[in-house]
Amino acid sequence: MTQAPVSTVVTASDVEPALVPAISSRAPGGKARKKKTKDPKPKITWDRIKAQRVLLLMAVPLLMYQILFKYVPVYGWSIAFQDYKPGRGSIWNQEWVGFENFVDLFTGVNGERFRRVVVNTVGQSVLSLLVGTVGAIVLALLLNEVKNLPFKRVLQNITYMPHFLSWVIVASLASVALSMPSSGGFINQVLMNVGLVDEPVLFLTEPNYFWGIVAGTNLWKELGWNTILYLAAITAIDPSQYEAAEVDGAGRYRKMWNITLPGIRPTIVVLLIINSGWILSTNFELPYFLGNGLIAEKAETIDVFVLRYGYQLGNYSLAVVAGIFKTIVAIILVGSANAAAKRLNQETLV
Amino acid sequence: MSSTSVAKPLAPSAAQGRPARRRRRWTTERVVFTSLNTTFLVALAVIMVYPLLNTLAISLNDGMDAVRGGIGIWPRVFSLRNYEIVLNMDTIYQAFIMSTLKTVVVVATNLFFTSMLAFALSRKEFIFRRPITLIFVLTLYFDAGLIPNYLLIKDLGMLNSFQAYWVPVMISAFNLIILRTYMKSIPEEITESARMDGAGDFRTWWQIIMPLCKPVLAVIGLFVAVGSWNAWLDTLLYNSGDPALTTLQYELQKLLASSMNAGANSANSAANQAAVGAGGQLTTPIALRSAITMVAAVPILLVYPFLQKHFVSGLMIGSVKG
Structure with a gap:
């Protein structure tokens, strides 16, 4: 009951292997797929309601709470169809303008900026996702080759650590690391000592570096954490496959390439698909903290646009339109990603 | 008996099928x-x-x-x-207290309400089990957006109040699913026998099921604590108008923002060179920011040894099909 596995190695073997495909159908961030339960549907009768009044008392107020805090805010979407001025008081006193704000955001004066914002969001997310996935797979393969278990455990614990630091701290560390040597910028220091550059690089004022900085910082923060599921998937590979390959004379790299990688392929595919459902929803903090006026053209993402341009500058209507756009696209993406993952799950995992 | 030469009608599980470690040559x-x-x-x-x-x-x-x-x-x-300077700054001291208080309250309320609901939803006989679960699961995907959420808090009169920290995050749908799945795995005989002994649903939950859920509650509690400690947007959106409600992450974020602007305005970051005085003592922004970063990171680094023991098992529990 209270077993607290110290490392993934122990844990993965504690868990029934049948669970590992199930693991792979979820992203670590917490997107559970709804699974049809096989329990019979309970009939609703007056007697049952009376008999279950305590259960109802435990559940229904919290249901109301959830509806109030997660669904009721949709009334705020009406701002999208108004020329919202905070000075006019509540949203019932505003002037209705139909789809004017939508036209403005997608084609009008703000159209160009918004298109750039969408491109930045997708670009930063895709780059981070690809770099992060490749990095995590490589690290999982290398960790899997470490036979000294205490050493492996120490490595895992060190690489998981940044996952628990807040984005504010990580952005703060990144801004110091990337600054001038005089401000403690050790990356520039290293580059200059090695002789790669003569002058310190102005990382955070050059727009073209920004997507790379976002991907790199994400990699640093989540690299170790993202290996957990791949390591679990590797543990689930039938060892007799490796033994058979050894008998056939396969070396280390052949085994990696021909057994381990195909073995975790379903996990890779499912995680990629599920994470791609969140492409418009990731990358908020880093662009917000590290982005500045000089690099806004590459740094500003949808969420930053909503917070800066909408909330902080009072352009509520446009920000809500951008938010609606994001929510609807995200639902479509997450929905189809989940459907795709489910189909793949059935075909390749079971 | 070499395992490769034996035909296996049933593939052995990875855990059981792992052969004894063989000595390999260097x-x-x-x-x-x-x-x-x-x-x-x-x-x-x-x-x-x-x-x-x-x-x-x-x-x-x-x-x-x-x-x-x-x-x-x-x-x-x-x-x-x-x-010395950082800990003598009233703002940072306030922020540290507020971050701690907020984290404690969020963990307590979130665990209490999430597990109470999870218990109801884990009971097979509960009539509204499925629609309620669905409504909660959908909120994993659906979000009305930053400004609508802000307007709700404003219309509820919770701006610049401590409630804005814990009321909106009283239940997390993902942890709810984890807990419900875990509670479902507890043998039904246990709740049955509790009922025989005359315990009602509430008492069964509080006195029988909760103690059995300690390991998973510990994991979820630690994750909720880290999330609450690390949050900054709630302070910015809801509580930035009241200095008494400031948090460490928010203060650090403000400091970061001002140094980013300074860095963007002059490549040499003259502001970084200038000395700042606080209470008559001299230091520089970079040193000050480093100290505040450490103050904000240290609690996480302190709980990390406890976390790392549990988080992998937490991830595994979370992946059990619901």
Whole structure:
């Protein structure tokens, strides 16, 4: 009951292997797929309601709470169809303008900026996702080759650590690391000592570096954490496959390439698909903290646009339109990603 | 009996089928690979810890000396003055208390309400089990957006109040599913026998099921605590109007923002060179920010040893089909 596995190695073997495909159908961030339960549907009768009044008392107020805090805010979407001025008081006193704000955001004066914002969001997310996935797979393969278990455990614990630091701290560390040597910028220091550059690089004022900085910082923060599921998937590979390959004379790299990688392929595919459902929803903090006026053209993402341009500058209507756009696209993406993952799950995992 | 030569009608599970570790010979290939791999992994570990150690060293260094740069993982001119200044700043002291208080309240309320609902939803006989679960699961995907959420808090009159910290995050749908799944795995005989002994649903939950859920509650509680401690947007959106409600992450974020603007305005970051005075003591923004970063990171680093024991099992529990 209270077993607290110290490392993934122990844990993965504690868990029934049948669970590992199930693991792979979820992203670590917490997107559970709804699974049809096989329990019979309970009939609703007056007697049952009376008999279950305590259960109802435990559940229904919290249901109301959830509806109030997660669904009721949709009334705020009406701002999208108004020329919202905070000075006019509540949203019932505003002037209705139909789809004017939508036209403005997608084609009008703000159209160009918004298109750039969408491109930045997708670009930063895709780059981070690809770099992060490749990095995590490589690290999982290398960790899997470490036979000294205490050493492996120490490595895992060190690489998981940044996952628990807040984005504010990580952005703060990144801004110091990337600054001038005089401000403690050790990356520039290293580059200059090695002789790669003569002058310190102005990382955070050059727009073209920004997507790379976002991907790199994400990699640093989540690299170790993202290996957990791949390591679990590797543990689930039938060892007799490796033994058979050894008998056939396969070396280390052949085994990696021909057994381990195909073995975790379903996990890779499912995680990629599920994470791609969140492409418009990731990358908020880093662009917000590290982005500045000089690099806004590459740094500003949808969420930053909503917070800066909408909330902080009072352009509520446009920000809500951008938010609606994001929510609807995200639902479509997450929905189809989940459907795709489910189909793949059935075909390749079971 | 070599396991490769035996035909297996049933594939052995990875856990049980793992053969006893065989001694392998140290071939040249293995020596070369192992040393390269070890070198690479150690380098990676250094990259992971260096930024924090560097910040720690700067925070323990004399502020005026720190702007000369070149500090590695060891302070050049050791001084505790940065921490002295930081801990004497009313804002930071307030923020530390508020961050702690908020984290404690969020963990307590979130665990209480999430597990109470999870218990109801884990009972097979509960009539509204499925529609209620569906409504909660959908909120994993659906979000009305930043400004609508802000307007709700405003219309509820919770702006600039402590309630804005814990009421909106009283239940987390993902943890709800984890807990419900875990409670479902508890044998039904246990709740049955509790009922025989005359315990009602509420008592069964509080006195029978909750103690059995301790391991998973610990994991979820630690994750909720880390999430609450690390949050900054709630302060910015809801509570930035009341200095008494400020949090550490929010203060650090403000400091970061001002240094980013300074850095963007002048490449030489003149602002970083200027000395700031607080209570008559002199230090520099970079040293000050390093000290505040450490103050904000240390609680996480302190619970990390407890976390790392549990989080993998937490991830595994979360992945059990619901």
